[in-house]
Amino acid sequence: MKKKRVVDVVADILIPYIGQKNLELVDVEFVKEGPYRYLRVTIDKEDSVTLDDCQWVSQYLNKKLDQVDPIEEQYFLEVTSPGVERVLKKPSEFEKFKGHKVQLKLFQPYEGQKMLTGNLLGLIDGSIVIENEIGVKIDIPQDKVSVTKLMVDFEDLGEDEEV
Known part of the structure; x- marks a missing residue:
C-alpha cells in the first residue's frame, strides 16, 4: 500500500x-x-x-x-489566511475572482514580458484569460504561468477605506 x-x-x-x-x-x-x-x-x-x-x-x-x-x-x-494578494490555484478560485485585477508571473516571456497584469476573465480551456489596461484580451496556457495572484488596486480604493 x-x-x-x-x-x-x-x-x-x-x-x-x-x-x-x-x-x-x-x-x-x-x-x-x-x-x-x-x-x-x-x-x-x-x-x-x-x-x-x-x-x-x-x-x-x-x-x-x-x-x-x-x-x-x-x-x-x-x-x-490567503491575504488580499492571494495566489489563485484552483479552478473555483479563478471563477470566484473573475473581474478582479490579477498579476501573472510567467515561466517564459510573452511578448518580452515575464509579468502581466489585467482583469481576470477566467480559466478557459486550460488557459488563464485576462484583459489588460488597454482592453486587449490575453490568453496564456496555465502551464506557462508560475503564479497567478490577486492584486490590490490602490487607485480603486476610496479615501475612507483602509488597506
Missing part, C-alpha cells in the same frame, strides 16, 4: 471538520526552507479569517496530527 503524502493526510483530517466553522481549505504545503520544515495550512471564509479561526484550526490539527503522527521529523505548523 502506498504511503499518503503529508499534505493529503492533513487535507483528509481538516476538510470534514473546518466546514463546521464555515471555513474552506485553500492550500496545504509541506516544505523545507533552510534547515527547517514547515507545514502551512491556508484557510478562508466568506467574511474574513480571524485569529480565532487560525487558532481553532491550529489546535485541532495539532491534536489530530499527534494521534495520526504522519510526520517523522520536526516541523513548524503555520495556519494562515
